[in-house]
Structures are given as structure tokens and as C-alpha cells.
Amino acid sequence: MITPDQALMILEEAGCNKKLIAHCRAVSGLASSIGRELSAKGEELDLELVEIGGLLHDLGRAETHGIMHAVEGARMAEERQLDPRLVRIIKTHIGAGITPEEAVQLGLPDDDYMPRTLEEKIVAHADNLIKGTKMITIDERLALMKKKNISRESIERVKKLADEIGIV
Numbered sequence: 170m171i172t173p174d175q176a177l178m179i180l181e182e183a184g185c186n187k188k189l190i191a192h193c194r195a196v197s198g199l200a201s202s203i204g205r206e207l208s209a210k211g212e213e214l215d216l217e218l219v220e221i222g223g224l225l226h227d228l229g230r231a232e233t234h235g236i237m238h239a240v241e242g243a244r245m246a247e248e249r250q251l252d253p254r255l256v257r258i259i260k261t262h263i264g265a266g267i268t269p270e271e272a273v274q275l276g277l278p279d280d281d282y283m284p285r286t287l288e289e290k291i292v293a294h295a296d297n298l299i300k301g302t303k304m305i306t307i308d309e310r311l312a313l314m315k316k317k318n319i320s321r322e323s324i325e326r327v328k329k330l331a332d333e334i335g336i337v
Contacts, residue, residue, distance in 0.1 A: 176224040183231035195302040197223030200295035222258035265326035
């Protein structure tokens with residue numbers, strides 16, 4: 170596993186701006202906090218993976234700011250031969266995941282973008298609770314999604330993920 174400093178270097182070298190890196194730091198901090206809390210409750214998870222996954226989740230925003238940033242970020246991580254678990258976190262962090270059917274409708278490659286592991290779910294959830302560098306409530310995130318006309322199914326998945334994680 171790479172170190173946090175190496176993850177930050179990857180973001181910088183890829184061309185991520187300071188504002189985006191600050192967002193990634195905030196997501197990583199919240200994800201790590203959630204991970205520690207779940208670990209203290211007896212959940213088995215890789216806290217280092219959660220921290221680094223939080224830092225790198227938006228790597229693809231160096232290339233594009235649309236929904237395709239998850240695909241681009243995963244590609245960039247694979248090119249750098251990063252841990253495949255990190256690639257999955259980057260690929261599955263949007264909202265609470267994207268089904269293969271939704272991916273096709275959204276113009277993404279036909280693939281499964283649903284977070285499956287606890288680490289993937291924690292990073293996705295933390296990202297939903299960070300707007301810029303500020304923490305927001307799940308209700309605020311759901312309201313923002315409704316305002317952007319995000320599908321009812323996606324909104325329900327985000328709510329279900331928040332209930333599943335059960336923290337914050």
C-alpha cells in the first residue's frame with residue numbers, strides 16, 4: 170500500500186488543483202474517522218485502505234469533472250499499478266454506486282460500479298457527506314441530489330448506504 174504522502178503526490182502529478190486535493194483530504198479524514206469508529210465496534214476493515222482510498226477517490230477529476238471521472242480515475246490508478254482495491258474504491262465512489270444498467274444509460278462503459286466492500290462503502294458515504302471541504306448532513310446531500318434531478322433510485326441508494334454505515 171502506498172503512503173498518504175505518495176497518494177497526495179499522485180494527485181499533484183496528475184494535475185489535481187489545490188481545491189480538489191483539499192476535498193480529497195477532507196473525504197479521507199471523514200472516511201478514516203468512520204472506519205475507526207466501525208473498527209472499534211468490531212467491524213473487520215483495512216483502515217489504511219480507507220485512508221488512501223479517500224485521498225485518491227477523485228483522481229479522475231484531473232481529467233474530467235463529469236460522472237466519467239470515476240472511470241478515468243480507475244484507469245489512471247491502474248496505469249500507476251496501484252492496488253486493485255484502490256482502483257475499485259475510485260471506480261465505485263459515486264453516490265452509492267451505479268448499476269450496470271444505469272452505467273449504460275449514463276454513457277459509462279458497461280460495468281458494475283456498485284461499492285461492495287466495507288472500505289468501498291465507507292469512502293462513498295464519506296464523499297456524500299463532504300461538499301468541498303465542509304461536512305454536510307445526509308439530508309442536505311439528498312436535497313442537493315433532488316435539486317440536480319438525480320434518479321429516485323440513486324437517491325434511495327445513498328439513503329440506504331447512510332443507514333447501512335450508520336455513522337454521521
